[in-house]
Amino acid sequence: WSRREVDHDLPGDNPLVRGLGAASILNALMRDGDVIDIGCQSNLVGISWPIAAIQVDRTGKLDPYYMPSGMVTSLYSKEHGDYRLEMTEEGVPTYEQPYRMGGISPAKKVDYLDALATGDQKGVYIHVLNREFDMPLAIRINLADLKIGDASGTQYLMVGTTDQMHAHKRPAAKIVSRPVDIKNGWADVTLPPRSVSIIEVSRR
Numbered sequence: 001w002s003r004r005e006v007d008h009d010l011p012g013d014n015p016l017v018r019g020l021g022a023a024s025i026l027n028a029l030m031r032d033g034d035v036i037d038i039g040c041q042s043n044l045v046g047i048s049w050p051i052a053a054i055q056v057d058r059t060g061k062l063d064p065y066y067m068p069s070g071m072v073t074s075l076y077s078k079e080h081g082d083y084r085l086e087m088t089e090e091g092v093p094t095y096e097q098p099y100r101m102g103g104i105s106p107a108k109k110v111d112y113l114d115a116l117a118t119g120d121q122k123g124v125y126i127h128v129l130n131r132e133f134d135m136p137l138a139i140r141i142n143l144a145d146l147k148i149g150d151a152s153g154t155q156y157l158m159v160g161t162t163d164q165m166h167a168h169k170r171p172a173a174k175i176v177s178r179p180v181d182i183k184n185g186w187a188d189v190t191l192p193p194r195s196v197s198i199i200e201v202s203r204r
Helices: 015-031 068-078
Strands: 083-085 113-119 123-130 137-142 151-160 173-183 186-191 195-202
Touching: 015 068, 015 113, 015 123, 015 151, 015 173, 015 195, 068 151, 068 173, 068 195, 123 137, 151 186, 173 195, 186 195
Parallel strands: none
Antiparallel strands: 083 113, 113 123, 123 195, 137 186, 151 173, 151 195, 173 186
16 A cells, blocks of 8 residues: 555645644654653744744734644643553554655654544543545544443544645634444544544543
């Protein structure tokens, strides 16, 4: 399964691509939460620089609005647990990643899915990024060890466009939600292309 048949032109100033990158960084920070004490987002508020999480109009004529990187940070701040849960993965497809950045060498392979799980007394949160730009990916989540039988959950997700004619229009992405059914401890979830999801399942 190749990464893609057609090479996409996705310049670094694409807002949605930066949002997906922000989600990857947040997942990495949570994985190393035992050694990271604090992190902050830069640039938080801006008037023109496209990496700002929130864009504002210095004249005050337009309301401030989130860029995708700010949407991701806001989503994670609302939907997360207090501790990380053990999680195993099977059958995750990969692709070659030839991009070199300064002295950082390319990775031999990168997972299409970047996932981790957190939890608290209220529920379980599966944070998952779909790096496939062209196709949705279907996943099955086994929650049997958490003693969850038949239940319902919610999939919060950020979706957007990489079309350069529309990517810089407001908003370049949006947060939506949809229900998730859990049967006998299993949840079947579809991840749209180039999306960030948090699947929340309440504890009973």
